[in-house]
Amino acid sequence: MDNISFRAKIVRGLISTVGKLPLNCLYAVGKAVSWFMRCGMDYRKGVIYTNIARSFPDRTYEEIDSIARRYYDRMGELVAETVWFGACNGEKGGRRLRKQHIYEYVNPEVLIEANRDRGVMAMKSHCGNWELLGGIYEYSYGLDLHDYIDKSNFYVAYRAMSSKVSDQVFYENRRAPLPDYQGLVEDTKLMRHAVARRKDKPVYVLNADQYPYKACHYAGKFLCQPTEGMLGGFSLASKLGFAVLYMREERVSRGHYRLTFEVISENAEGQDPEQLMRRYYDLLEADIRKDPVNWLWSHKRWHYDSLRPEARTELEQSR
Numbered sequence: 213m214d215n216i217s218f219r220a221k222i223v224r225g226l227i228s229t230v231g232k233l234p235l236n237c238l239y240a241v242g243k244a245v246s247w248f249m250r251c252g253m254d255y256r257k258g259v260i261y262t263n264i265a266r267s268f269p270d271r272t273y274e275e276i277d278s279i280a281r282r283y284y285d286r287m288g289e290l291v292a293e294t295v296w297f298g299a300c301n302g303e304k305g306g307r308r309l310r311k312q313h314i315y316e317y318v319n320p321e322v323l324i325e326a327n328r329d330r331g332v333m334a335m336k337s338h339c340g341n342w343e344l345l346g347g348i349y350e351y352s353y354g355l356d357l358h359d360y361i362d363k364s365n366f367y368v369a370y371r372a373m374s375s376k377v378s379d380q381v382f383y384e385n386r387r388a389p390l391p392d393y394q395g396l397v398e399d400t401k402l403m404r405h406a407v408a409r410r411k412d413k414p415v416y417v418l419n420a421d422q423y424p425y426k427a428c429h430y431a432g433k434f435l436c437q438p439t440e441g442m443l444g445g446f447s448l449a450s451k452l453g454f455a456v457l458y459m460r461e462e463r464v465s466r467g468h469y470r471l472t473f474e475v476i477s478e479n480a481e482g483q484d485p486e487q488l489m490r491r492y493y494d495l496l497e498a499d500i501r502k503d504p505v506n507w508l509w510s511h512k513r514w515h516y517d518s519l520r521p522e523a524r525t526e527l528e529q530s531r
Contacts, residue, residue: 231299235292366414403444407448462499476495
């Protein structure tokens with residue numbers, strides 16, 4: 213075992229041990245973590261406040277401060293849920309998940325119907341808790357996905373972390389309920405992966421709101437700001453004739469999320485990927501405005517120094 217794997221195994225062991233505590237106990241720990249991030253280390257305070265202020269230019273400072281403070285509380289909850297989730301492995305872990313009812317599919321039949329004749333790109337975001345996506349195949353309450361979509365044909369895309377230890381830890385943590393699951397696909401390998409399996413009608417779940425790699429496209433205004441986005445998943449859907457779904461994740465209460473699918477395109481073959489991406493950002497913005505605290509404000513989403521010429525022009529005109 214190399215040094216990276218050894219260190220990752222130690223961290224995963226600690227997470228699995230601490231994660232066996234009841235979720236309410238971990239929330240108490242998370243509250244202390246959120247206080248320390250906000251008051252002790254000012255974790256990305258400038259990024260958080262700037263992102264919120266630019267996204268809601270009509271809000272007062274008091275309103276912006278309230279969103280930011282509640283967002284710090286949410287980060288503590290995200291940490292608690294992620295650690296708890298990391299201990300939900302095996303049959304006992306599955307019972308834990310079902311008992312907690314941490315996820316609820318509102319309309320899984322939309323996904324099932326979209327997948328009947330073609331592959332599916334289910335576009336997620338950094339709303340809710342994205343660190344739980346790796347085990348999402350197990351969250352089918354009401355209508356059981358197992359009866360309609362084979363686990364070997366259900367994939368979740370992820371972005372590799374710069375730290376190899378962290379990347380290995382979170383890779384294992386994300387698939388804790390499904391320790392033998394081979395469906396996590398690194399986003400840089402998604403195109404080759406999807407092309408090779410297009411005839412199998414695969415389902416892909418992927419976050420589409422991250423800051424893009426160099427190969428990015430101007431998406432127009434998003435949350436009042438010129439925004440560049442990742443076109444990859446939308447382009448693949450257009451080329452391969454996949455359906456495109458928007459995957460809404462609402463926080464109903466602490467420890468309980470609700471997933472809803474909304475059709476962007478039943479068959480995206482030949483459609484303009486930029487229009488598909490624009491529809492995604494419109495739906496996402498509406499959700500963020502409805503519940504601002506539910507999105508990832510500490511993410512360095514907007515890099516104005518690297519904007520393309522058309523985005524720079526729009527930014528200058530809006531000032």
